[in-house]
Amino acid sequence: ASSxxxxxxxxxxxxxxxxxxxxxxSSSEEMGPALTPSPDLLLPRSIADKDxxxxxxxPVDTSSPASSSSLxxxxxxxxxxxxxxxxLFVTVDDPKKHVCTMETYITYRVTTKTTRAEFDxxxxxxxxxxxxxxxxxxxxxxxxxxxxxxxxxxxxxVKGVVDRFSEEFVETRRKxxxxxxxxxxxxxxxSFNEHFSVFLTAKDLNAYKKQGMALLSKMGESVxxxxxxxxxxxxPLEFAAIGDYLDTFSLKLGTIDRIAQRIIKEQLExxxxxxxxxxxxxxxxxxxxELSEPLEGVSACIGNCCTALEELSEDxxxxxxxxxxxxxxxxxxxxxxxxxxxxxxxxYEAKLxxxxxxxxxxxKVPTDVxxxxxxxxxxxxxxxADMERWxxxxxxxxxxxxxxxxxxxxxxxxxxxxx
Amino acid sequence: xxxxxxxxMEITVSEAEKRTGRNAMNIQETYTAYLIETRAxxxxxxxxxxxxxxxxxxxxxxxxxxxxxxxxxxxxxxxxxxxxxxDFVWHKLSADNMDPDFVERRRIGLENFLLRVxxxxxxxxxxxxxxxxxxxxxxxxxxxxxxxxxxxxxxxKALNAxxxxxxxxxxxxxxxxxxxxxxxxxxxxxxxxxxxxxxxYGVYKVHGNYGRVFSEWSxxxxxxxxxxxxxxxxxxxxxASIDDILEEEEHYADQLKEYLFYAEAxxxxxxxxxxxxxxxxxxxxxxxxxxxxxxxxxxxxxxTFSLKGMTSKLxxxxxxxxREAKIKVLEEQIQEGEEQLKSKNLEGRDFVKSAxxxxxxxxxxxxxxxxxxxxxxxxxxxxxxxxxIQVWTNAKECFSKM
Numbered sequence: 001a002s003s004x005x006x007x008x009x010x011x012x013x014x015x016x017x018x019x020x021x022x023x024x025x026s027s028s029e030e031m032g033p034a035l036t037p038s039p040d041l042l043l044p045r046s047i048a049d050k051d052x053x054x055x056x057x058x059p060v061d062t063s064s065p066a067s068s069s070s071l072x073x074x075x076x077x078x079x080x081x082x083x084x085x086x087x088l089f090v091t092v093d094d095p096k097k098h099v100c101t102m103e104t105y106i107t108y109r110v111t112t113k114t115t116r117a118e119f120d121x122x123x124x125x126x127x128x129x130x131x132x133x134x135x136x137x138x139x140x141x142x143x144x145x146x147x148x149x150x151x152x153x154x155x156x157x158v159k160g161v162v163d164r165f166s167e168e169f170v171e172t173r174r175k176x177x178x179x180x181x182x183x184x185x186x187x188x189x190x191s192f193n194e195h196f197s198v199f200l201t202a203k204d205l206n207a208y209k210k211q212g213m214a215l216l217s218k219m220g221e222s223v224x225x226x227x228x229x230x231x232x233x234x235x236p237l238e239f240a241a242i243g244d245y246l247d248t249f250s251l252k253l254g255t256i257d258r259i260a261q262r263i264i265k266e267q268l269e270x271x272x273x274x275x276x277x278x279x280x281x282x283x284x285x286x287x288x289x290e291l292s293e294p295l296e297g298v299s300a301c302i303g304n305c306c307t308a309l310e311e312l313s314e315d316x317x318x319x320x321x322x323x324x325x326x327x328x329x330x331x332x333x334x335x336x337x338x339x340x341x342x343x344x345x346x347x348y349e350a351k352l353x354x355x356x357x358x359x360x361x362x363x364k365v366p367t368d369v370x371x372x373x374x375x376x377x378x379x380x381x382x383x384x385a386d387m388e389r390w391x392x393x394x395x396x397x398x399x400x401x402x403x404x405x406x407x408x409x410x411x412x413x414x415x416x417x418x419x
Numbered sequence: 420x421x422x423x424x425x426x427x428m429e430i431t432v433s434e435a436e437k438r439t440g441r442n443a444m445n446i447q448e449t450y451t452a453y454l455i456e457t458r459a460x461x462x463x464x465x466x467x468x469x470x471x472x473x474x475x476x477x478x479x480x481x482x483x484x485x486x487x488x489x490x491x492x493x494x495x496x497x498x499x500x501x502x503x504x505x506d507f508v509w510h511k512l513s514a515d516n517m518d519p520d521f522v523e524r525r526r527i528g529l530e531n532f533l534l535r536v537x538x539x540x541x542x543x544x545x546x547x548x549x550x551x552x553x554x555x556x557x558x559x560x561x562x563x564x565x566x567x568x569x570x571x572x573x574x575x576k577a578l579n580a581x582x583x584x585x586x587x588x589x590x591x592x593x594x595x596x597x598x599x600x601x602x603x604x605x606x607x608x609x610x611x612x613x614x615x616x617x618x619x620y621g622v623y624k625v626h627g628n629y630g631r632v633f634s635e636w637s638x639x640x641x642x643x644x645x646x647x648x649x650x651x652x653x654x655x656x657x658x659a660s661i662d663d664i665l666e667e668e669e670h671y672a673d674q675l676k677e678y679l680f681y682a683e684a685x686x687x688x689x690x691x692x693x694x695x696x697x698x699x700x701x702x703x704x705x706x707x708x709x710x711x712x713x714x715x716x717x718x719x720x721x722x723t724f725s726l727k728g729m730t731s732k733l734x735x736x737x738x739x740x741x742r743e744a745k746i747k748v749l750e751e752q753i754q755e756g757e758e759q760l761k762s763k764n765l766e767g768r769d770f771v772k773s774a775x776x777x778x779x780x781x782x783x784x785x786x787x788x789x790x791x792x793x794x795x796x797x798x799x800x801x802x803x804x805x806x807x808i809q810v811w812t813n814a815k816e817c818f819s820k821m
Contacts, residue, residue, distance in 0.1 A: 248636075
């Protein structure tokens, strides 16, 4: 069998089990440590191998295996997926407030449109609250520990400082939740996760949750990928580099966040002064006869500038800052995955040593671990590339936003009616 | 259009120089001297340029000139000098009189002052003013010889005194009220403007931090690196642009300040009128009482209580001769008084006429100048926004290439 699966022609979504599994016939020995793909080569591996299991023996949830072909379809280098090839669309909208005896909370409508065979219906519409999203994310982290799960907006808000039910807060959160689901949808593996499907379709999510909880208690806490106690010998340069990058990246984003906040603060103080400035012209206009019109004009224009500035600050706060923070959270979770990867590698190395010492024939476990590692590497690289592109687009959006605001500012200024 | 000096002569305050010297108390001091250049505007034949005359004056001499003009022409709204000390400054500008920016703006202000005086139909004909522009030595003595200083002192006292006028001229009262309000509103405006400038400065400068961070960030990025780096550069440009913008705005502030001080000059004219009116009323009152006294003496009736009347009753009447003498004196005084009153009335009427003429002229000038100032302010704002658009558009382009 070839060491790298050949890209199959883009054939659109098919039943995944029809696809010949490239790794099915190859013996595990061939999957050696030499197969560390470069970040630019998108070589996905399947985890549909039945032998795959976590080092502690619990089976990995592979109910939605992604074969290499369909993966590659999705991982085309010009990655902005065309609408035609996408077969799953998810939206979050329509927030509603629910008042119960015990608590008050907000639910959001999650609408799904799909042509995928796994779904019974082409359309679904369910209501979910933040708790449900949180549950989904945890499930994804558990079941796909080697993947980067997109971040959620922050869970806890200091009750005194932020109004949880204010329009702005709810809207900001809705946008973040929408983005969260869209990112999962776009992900070649995560989008096929069973929990995700249930999240999108189940009328009563709580019943499913309870079921899951029962299963979980059987398996115990071991699903958590906390394999402590293994020391890493040598981290591949590549991952060390990624780690450093993420550190600097979060640092810089943090600085930008602070700068943006400072600018908003300064703008608001500027606004305060402007608000006093305008009316003085008006007062003066009241004194004059011939000059009253132009003076009133200036006063009105300044008023308009105030409005425009206010809008600018609002937009920055609502659109720009949350995305920055989101990326910082993303970087954090990426770092966690890196740590896990390190753990996996450490464990692999330890086990390898044990094998060498004991001469036990346990080739599969290290290999599985190795496969895991490769997986992480692939997806790490893939997602990093994705992230760059996302950032690119995000920045364009921000600047367009700021530009738009500057334009509005100008338009108002140009309305200065002085004869 | 009157043939004012400004049409016949080019006047500029072209330079400013730091000097040190000994003052009246023989103490060393540093001051700034300004070079006044004048050139006759003649029909320039064969491209010949008239020679330039020049002399140096310091601020205190300008002040002397203005005081002289204010005293000598009380019915004229005399153009104001630029401020003595930097006021209404926003944070970055220093309040130091020796600061080169301040000196430069003052130079412009002094030139403006001279041009205003030179284009005033009445003031431009004054000999002292002409000498100020052309005669370097002995000018101070010339001014003091006019004896205006005496008038100046009494005028100063009068301006600050409080008194009540029985029949105030409504127009002047309104005008005085207007000048008070104008002063108040313009100074309020200038104060807030300074704060606005401060804040705006802050906003722009913080954007400069973006430049630094983007640069640092671009170092760790691959495809995004160039875009970030160049965008950062634009942020630096943006942050730096505020310095020029605010400097330009200072010019607008100076224009407003001129009219702030003009308002003071306007008020002075109103006060002068009030003073004259009061004077008139006092004189009239005095005359009336003297007439009354006269009548009483003549007819022997005492209509009003007077100590003299009482004493004469107590200690005996005066002799007819004494009475005659008194009446004579009073009649003389009355005659004087009536003449004085007549001339005062005339004076008053003249004052009102010429003052009002000048006030109308001033009003027109004010409306015209302020309109222009507002327009140029608006233009400045538009240009500032256009620059902003430019920078952000450039930054946007950089981002799009990431």
